[in-house]
Amino acid sequence: MAVPAVSCHQVSKVWNPDSASPLLALDDLSFEVERGEFIVLLGPSGCGKSTLLYMIAGLESTSSGTIECDKLPVTGPDSDRGMIFQEASLYPWLTLSDNVTFGLGLRGMGPGLRREAASKIMKKVGLGDMLDKRPDELSGGMRQRVAVARALAMQPKVLMMDEPFAALDVQTRTKMQDFLLQIWRDSGASIILVTHSIDEAISLADRIIVFTSRPGRVKKDIRVDLERPRSPRDPAFHALQDELSELLADEVDRAFADQQRSETGSHTA
Amino acid sequence: MKSSDEGYASPTATHPATGPDVTPVTSAPARPRKILGGLSGKMKSRVETACWWLLSVGIFAGLWEFCWYVGWADPLLMPPPHIFLSNLPEQFKFFDRGNIVGSDDTGASVLGVLAVILWTTMRVVVGLGIGFALAVATGLLNRYNRIFGNLTLPTITLLAPISPVAWLPIAIFLFGIGNTPAIFMVFVSVYFIIVLATLNQIDNVPANYIQVARIMGATKRQMYTRVILPSILPGLFMTLRLNLFAAWMVVLIAEAVGVGSGLGQIVMMARNTFNSSLVFFSMTLIGLLGFLLDQLLRIVQKRLLWWIDQEGRK
Numbered sequence: 001m002a003v004p005a006v007s008c009h010q011v012s013k014v015w016n017p018d019s020a021s022p023l024l025a026l027d028d029l030s031f032e033v034e035r036g037e038f039i040v041l042l043g044p045s046g047c048g049k050s051t052l053l054y055m056i057a058g059l060e061s062t063s064s065g066t067i068e069c070d071k072l073p074v075t076g077p078d079s080d081r082g083m084i085f086q087e088a089s090l091y092p093w094l095t096l097s098d099n100v101t102f103g104l105g106l107r108g109m110g111p112g113l114r115r116e117a118a119s120k121i122m123k124k125v126g127l128g129d130m131l132d133k134r135p136d137e138l139s140g141g142m143r144q145r146v147a148v149a150r151a152l153a154m155q156p157k158v159l160m161m162d163e164p165f166a167a168l169d170v171q172t173r174t175k176m177q178d179f180l181l182q183i184w185r186d187s188g189a190s191i192i193l194v195t196h197s198i199d200e201a202i203s204l205a206d207r208i209i210v211f212t213s214r215p216g217r218v219k220k221d222i223r224v225d226l227e228r229p230r231s232p233r234d235p236a237f238h239a240l241q242d243e244l245s246e247l248l249a250d251e252v253d254r255a256f257a258d259q260q261r262s263e264t265g266s267h268t269a
Numbered sequence: 270m271k272s273s274d275e276g277y278a279s280p281t282a283t284h285p286a287t288g289p290d291v292t293p294v295t296s297a298p299a300r301p302r303k304i305l306g307g308l309s310g311k312m313k314s315r316v317e318t319a320c321w322w323l324l325s326v327g328i329f330a331g332l333w334e335f336c337w338y339v340g341w342a343d344p345l346l347m348p349p350p351h352i353f354l355s356n357l358p359e360q361f362k363f364f365d366r367g368n369i370v371g372s373d374d375t376g377a378s379v380l381g382v383l384a385v386i387l388w389t390t391m392r393v394v395v396g397l398g399i400g401f402a403l404a405v406a407t408g409l410l411n412r413y414n415r416i417f418g419n420l421t422l423p424t425i426t427l428l429a430p431i432s433p434v435a436w437l438p439i440a441i442f443l444f445g446i447g448n449t450p451a452i453f454m455v456f457v458s459v460y461f462i463i464v465l466a467t468l469n470q471i472d473n474v475p476a477n478y479i480q481v482a483r484i485m486g487a488t489k490r491q492m493y494t495r496v497i498l499p500s501i502l503p504g505l506f507m508t509l510r511l512n513l514f515a516a517w518m519v520v521l522i523a524e525a526v527g528v529g530s531g532l533g534q535i536v537m538m539a540r541n542t543f544n545s546s547l548v549f550f551s552m553t554l555i556g557l558l559g560f561l562l563d564q565l566l567r568i569v570q571k572r573l574l575w576w577i578d579q580e581g582r583k
Contacts, residue, residue: 059480083484089477093499093574103485106495134575154485 003071004032005158005190006056011065013051025051027215029065033158033190040201041194042244043211043219044251049194052216053160056192057083069158079103082151082189084161088143090135096122096146097131103154117153124186125149125179141172145179152187159184161193165200177203181228198244202237203230210247213255220247346545353546353553360550363535386558389531392448393513393520393562396455401509404460405501408467413493422468429461433519441527451523451531458519459512466508470501503574510566517559532558 013026025048033039041049054060056067058077067074069081090099098105100121101114109117115131122128125145135143144164151159164180165173177200184191195201201208202224210220222243226236330350336342337349344352353360364381407425411418436457440450474497482496524533532551539547 057484059483077483077486079484079486081484083480085477085480087477089475089481091478091481091496091499102482102495106482106485106487106491150481 002035005035005037005069006033006192007068008032008052008056009066009068011052011055011067012063013048013055013060014063017063024215027217029216029218031209031218031221033192035157036188036190038184038191038204038206039193040205040208041192041211042196042198042201042208042248043216044213044248044255045196046255047211047213047251048216049211050162053083053162053192053194056158057081057160059083079107079154080156081158081160082154082156084144084147084151084159084164086163086166088135088140088147090143090146090150092135095132095134096127096138099135099146100149100153102150121149121153122146124152125183139172140168141176144168144176148180148183152183155187156189158190158192159187161191163194163196166195166197173200178229180204198241198248199232201244202226202240203232208244210244211251213251213258219251348546348549350549353549356546357550360547363538363544363547365530382554385530385532385535386554388448389520389524389533390558390562392451392524392528392531393455393516396452396520397459397509397513397516399452400456400459401463401505403456404463405467405498405505407460407464408471409493409498411464411468412471412497413489425461425464429465433458433515434522437523437526440523446527446529448528450527451520454519454523454527455516458515459509462512463505463508466505467501470504471497474500503570506566506570506574510563510570513563513566514559517555517562521555 009030011026011029012024015023015025029052041052043049051060055062056069056074058074058081069078074081090096091102094102097115097118100118101109104114104117118131119128122131125148127142127145127149130138130142135146138146147164165176168176180191181204193204205224208222208224209218210222211217212219222240224240226234226240230237232238333342333347334349334351337344337347337352342349361378361382364385407421411422433454436454437450440453440457444450444453478496478500479492482492487496520531521533521536524531525537526533528534532555536548536551536555539545539551
């Protein structure tokens, strides 16, 4: 196969490495993301999946191991790798048009070309007539679509998403998932999406990487070969749901037990 | 700040007069909403605000007049509004167009009053403007360049709590008598506070704003000019408005002592000549001016920083 879009090799992350109680967040993670692949990182909260995303983005450094994009080691953020956060984080002082092309402006693109680019991309996300609106005039789902448009404007090879729909209501969420699949097909970018929702993972992913609770390791790497659009009524969908629930339940139990042990430990100490 | 939760309506707004014209059509008991039924919601709230302003000031003035009427307030020491506002031409002659106090031959007109007001306002506005711009620049530079920050911040922190009044001798040593010491005093009264506020605001810029820009490859300079500066401006403008009243107090002191003209000088002269009417007339002017300037800043804020209200009034 061709050069992977992202490859993580024995990546670990330790928080407060110099303190008395260093915390191992991620331990010896290795996996690859193919070009154009849709990967979902699934795991209990606190398992370090978001941390991994930040490290791939270059916002956070690794403690050991290497992360490569197109065979080039990641040393910092790069516009080849776009990122979408749980909050849309649009700049309230800019119009949607200026928000969407903020990155192009950083590159020195003039206002005329930016405007053109904005109108093209906003059409793609279905907000073509809202160029001059302000972020506070939009609903949560629309705002998140603008955030996607802003990331797409940079024509990234990899698009990372940190629980992008967690703050939305269920109906909007389902719509946004369809929207995301369409964007993904159009752009040809690889997507790495972090979630703790099993249904979201099955609906979207080519591959689901299940994390263990802290320290995060790859517990299972599952290929999802279901035809899209995927229906929750499909028996195969159910089977996957069951499998993933079981995998996650184990981890949640373990995290819970760990927590209790450390609490009683600190009481007796 | 008392006025911050009020609308734009000034106490002299004329809208209340339109109220009684619109008679309620239904037999419903006089609910205020019905009385003002013909007006839009925004207008209604303005009229309501104006009514409260009139009522508040009216009660205050009424109590004062009452005290005079029953003989509790000596008209020589505490002349009520109808006295100190009755002999305006008499007052006007103390306001000189030439920005010099004491010569009453050119006075006795509203122009003189306007000139004095303009001089004082100019000192406040220039001092505030310079103070705000330099303070924000200092704050940004403090965070942008760590060495500059480490070198300047301790000194700034130590100078910040010193009352502006304590700077008065220095202002006069440095700049003598004239406009400059008054402007300097206003500058000093806002500069240190706004530097510290800037640092605080920079440290509280939402992490997501920074990360979005980093992801898209912003350089450090772009981060400061395109993300940090716009996101701290609303909060800083609020700080500026809160310090406006302090600046007004300081400029009067400076004028009384180190300038030799302006409203502060007139208050001082009124005290020395035992002219209590002039004292209260000047105080009225000062109060109105401070209020108007705050309203002006508020409009500037709305125009320039239109996203501030959606941000929950940072």
